[in-house]
Amino acid sequence: MTTTASTADTAARRERALAFRALHDDPALVAPNAWDPISAVAIEQAGAKAIATTSYGIAASRGVADGGGLNAEIALDALERIIGAVTLPVTADLERGYAGTVEGAVETVSRAIDLGIAGLNIEDSLAQALVPAAEQVTLLSAVAEAISQSGVPAFLNARTDTYLFRDPAASDKDLLTETIDRGLAYVQAGADGLFVPGLTDHAAIAAICGAVTVPVNLMLGAEPVDLDELFELGVRRVTWGPAFQIQAQQRLQQDIAALLSGKQD
Numbered sequence: 001m002t003t004t005a006s007t008a009d010t011a012a013r014r015e016r017a018l019a020f021r022a023l024h025d026d027p028a029l030v031a032p033n034a035w036d037p038i039s040a041v042a043i044e045q046a047g048a049k050a051i052a053t054t055s056y057g058i059a060a061s062r063g064v065a066d067g068g069g070l071n072a073e074i075a076l077d078a079l080e081r082i083i084g085a086v087t088l089p090v091t092a093d094l095e096r097g098y099a100g101t102v103e104g105a106v107e108t109v110s111r112a113i114d115l116g117i118a119g120l121n122i123e124d125s126l127a128q129a130l131v132p133a134a135e136q137v138t139l140l141s142a143v144a145e146a147i148s149q150s151g152v153p154a155f156l157n158a159r160t161d162t163y164l165f166r167d168p169a170a171s172d173k174d175l176l177t178e179t180i181d182r183g184l185a186y187v188q189a190g191a192d193g194l195f196v197p198g199l200t201d202h203a204a205i206a207a208i209c210g211a212v213t214v215p216v217n218l219m220l221g222a223e224p225v226d227l228d229e230l231f232e233l234g235v236r237r238v239t240w241g242p243a244f245q246i247q248a249q250q251r252l253q254q255d256i257a258a259l260l261s262g263k264q265d
Contacts, residue, residue: 144190
């Protein structure tokens with residue numbers, strides 16, 4: 001009985017992951033970011049076709065700092081609650097696997113796949129500094145192998161923070177070259193997509209999209225953007241990171257401040 005249930009669960013997760021992959025070509029994937037079940041349900045009810053999580057938002061919802069404040073247990077607990085609240089495919093922001101070793105990161109990814117993720121991000125920075133490309137290739141290769149062994153084709157989105165944590169001494173040309181070089185190496189290691197947060201220059205976007213053979217993901221802010229223009233440049237996925245979580249918190253603070261002010265008058 002357990003084997004049958006497990007097989008059925010794997011088949012369902014596999015179907016969800018395949019559907020998530022197909023969204024990148026329709027003509028591109030628009031995946032707003034959730035940080036808890038309520039935000040995930042709101043995104044689903046708004047009509048989105050997929051949901052991304054935001055480690056920043058999840059960390060904020062737990063009262064800890066992003067980029068080190070979360071651990072695997074907290075991150076996976078939040079992920080399980082989000083997946084359980086919606087029917088849409090969910091792609092998870094897993095930072096660098098919430099572990100100091102490749103083996104630990106692979107364990108986190110495997111547990112996330114068991115929870116039902118359709119995709120995941122793995123980033124190449126630590127403490128706001130890029131890790132060596134070779135080190136990241138080793139990590140991505142191990143994660144890609146774990147995904148293959150799972151039987152669930154979860155979409156591995158390799159995030160590079162070349163633009164997000166830009167070296168002030170680097171020229172635009174050098175930055176573009178490093179981004180493309182890292183992207184090509186990550187694809188060779190098994191990545192299904194390349195995520196470049198902080199990238200806004202249209203010429204660089206077009207160059208990167210033209211150089212790599214996988215869907216390119218950009219992170220947007222809360223302000224309106226012409227998505228069709230980005231798609232014409234070759235972008236195949238857009239997410240928002242913590243933008244909506246920050247906006248929601250600011251709106252809540254403003255509304256309460258206005259309410260309190262009204263009571264005092």
